[in-house]
Amino acid sequence: MHFKYTAVAASLTLALSLTGCGGDSDTSTTTGNTIKVIDGYLSQAEVCIDQNKNSVCDTGELLPTLTNAKGEITIPSDKAGYPIIARAVAGKTSDSDKLGTLGSSYELIAAAGSTVVTPFTTLAVVQEKTLDEVANELNLPADVISGDYVAMKANDEKAKAAHLLARSVTTELAPSVKDNQAAELTATTEKIQKEIDAQVNAGADLDNITVEIDDSGNASSVAIIQSLDAYLKDGDSQFISMNQAYAIDEGIFKVAVSGEGKLALTDKDGKEETINYTTEGNTLVVSSGANSERDTFIYIAENISLAVTEDSDLILWTKGDLKKSQPLAASYFEGKTWYYLSDDAPSNSKDAQPMVAKMVFGKDKVTITEPYADKQQEAMELPWKMDGDKLFIDFPDGDSDFSVTLYLEDKNMMAVYNYSKTRMGVYDLFIKHEDMAKSLYNEWKK
Numbered sequence: 023m024h025f026k027y028t029a030v031a032a033s034l035t036l037a038l039s040l041t042g043c044g045g046d047s048d049t050s051t052t053t054g055n056t057i058k059v060i061d062g063y064l065s066q067a068e069v070c071i072d073q074n075k076n077s078v079c080d081t082g083e084l085l086p087t088l089t090n091a092k093g094e095i096t097i098p099s100d101k102a103g104y105p106i107i108a109r110a111v112a113g114k115t116s117d118s119d120k121l122g123t124l125g126s127s128y129e130l131i132a133a134a135g136s137t138v139v140t141p142f143t144t145l146a147v148v149q150e151k152t153l154d155e156v157a158n159e160l161n162l163p164a165d166v167i168s169g170d171y172v173a174m175k176a177n178d179e180k181a182k183a184a185h186l187l188a189r190s191v192t193t194e195l196a197p198s199v200k201d202n203q204a205a206e207l208t209a210t211t212e213k214i215q216k217e218i219d220a221q222v223n224a225g226a227d228l229d230n231i232t233v234e235i236d237d238s239g240n241a242s243s244v245a246i247i248q249s250l251d252a253y254l255k256d257g258d259s260q261f262i263s264m265n266q267a268y269a270i271d272e273g274i275f276k277v278a279v280s281g282e283g284k285l286a287l288t289d290k291d292g293k294e295e296t297i298n299y300t301t302e303g304n305t306l307v308v309s310s311g312a313n314s315e316r317d318t319f320i321y322i323a324e325n326i327s328l329a330v331t332e333d334s335d336l337i338l339w340t341k342g343d344l345k346k347s348q349p350l351a352a353s354y355f356e357g358k359t360w361y362y363l364s365d366d367a368p369s370n371s372k373d374a375q376p377m378v379a380k381m382v383f384g385k386d387k388v389t390i391t392e393p394y395a396d397k398q399q400e401a402m403e404l405p406w407k408m409d410g411d412k413l414f415i416d417f418p419d420g421d422s423d424f425s426v427t428l429y430l431e432d433k434n435m436m437a438v439y440n441y442s443k444t445r446m447g448v449y450d451l452f453i454k455h456e457d458m459a460k461s462l463y464n465e466w467k468k
């Protein structure tokens with residue numbers, strides 16, 4: 023950004039336009055049957071024809087087109103006799119229920135001949151039950167869960183409950199159909215259903231919430247971010263550049279809607295400026311005087327949101343507190359794989375050089391590779407430990423050791439503050455899912 027607050031302020035003044043908003047697939051050029059992929063309507067989802075009926079999208083089974091904005095795709099007539107697998111890809115696929123692309127990948131499946139591919143058809147396949155049996159267990163009408171429940175909501179309250187259950191169950195689905203465990207999925211669905219029943223009894227608007235299961239296995243309702251304008255108006259925000267030069271120079275900005283079409287922007291020194299803003303779908307357009315700029319929001323959630331500026335700066339947004347650290351323990355890492363995303367530019371450079379490091383943590387060693395590096399590098403196996411609330415990785419002599427602590431987290435990623443000598447003063451990301459890490463990397467890099 024090039025207002026007087028420079029790049030980070032500019033980032034605020036950029037249009038936040040969501041990834042995954044590329045052209046819809048054209049279903050009119052293929053002869054066959056049109057089906058819908060629904061959680062809400064899933065756009066830019068991949069679809070496979072499971073010709074060997076092994077519940078895996080194997081080589082040669084992926085269709086060349088993606089679903090359109092209504093979740094539609096045409097299945098060739100000669101493929102109509104096979105099960106259908108739909109892939110919702112983190113950072114690429116969007117859901118009509120929510121703002122932004124999905125934060126985690128999952129697969130849905132439906133039996134041959136189905137006109138929809140949904141969480142309910144997936145439950146039926148995974149649990150080896152009919153849709154009538156699934157409907158009976160969920161106390162929902164069979165015609166609702168076997169059809170387009172999103173369209174039915176206008177005239178059927180049960181369809182609203184079905185839609186809420188569907189979008190809540192998807193966050194608990196495995197990245198691959200084969201990885202779902204029937205008993206575990208059944209238990210999770212029952213917990214979600216109980217929370218939905220409680221919300222129905224409380225008179226809640228079911229279209230505005232989703233149900234999440236925390237690490238302790240407890241279900242709770244969470245508001246859905248349905249528009250960029252609503253996100254901005256839902257309390258104050260903070261943001262900072264993930265580029266070290268900008269972060270040190272400009273620090274953390276605070277943002278608040280100060281009136282219709284007005285944002286109050288406060289810099290690290292407490293200086294406030296009011297700027298104009300509008301939203302165009304997922305795009306924030308900000309103007310000050312004769313200048314106007316846009317940012318692209320490529321991930322939007324309450325605790326962590328990410329926007330790429332027009333000059334390729336990645337901005338970390340939050341409704342939380344960028345100055346308050348959170349507890350971090352070895353259990354976050356041991357036995358787990360993370361994708362570490364950061365700007366590898368020199369500390370005096372404002373030109374982004376994004377990088378992703380895959381970190382596979384064992385008990386006391388971590389194996390690090392850079393899967394998207396221009397040149398293939400050998401894997402490093404290094405010691406790691408917790409130093410209080412800091413993750414510490416001991417790099418060889420001559421390289422700066424790695425030290426970070428947690429500031430923000432959600433179900434898909436963590437934002438950490440870097441205490442390493444060469445990265446001091448900047449926030450980086452630990453991302454759970456490779457699809458999301460790759461998508462963020464590509465959007466930032468381009």
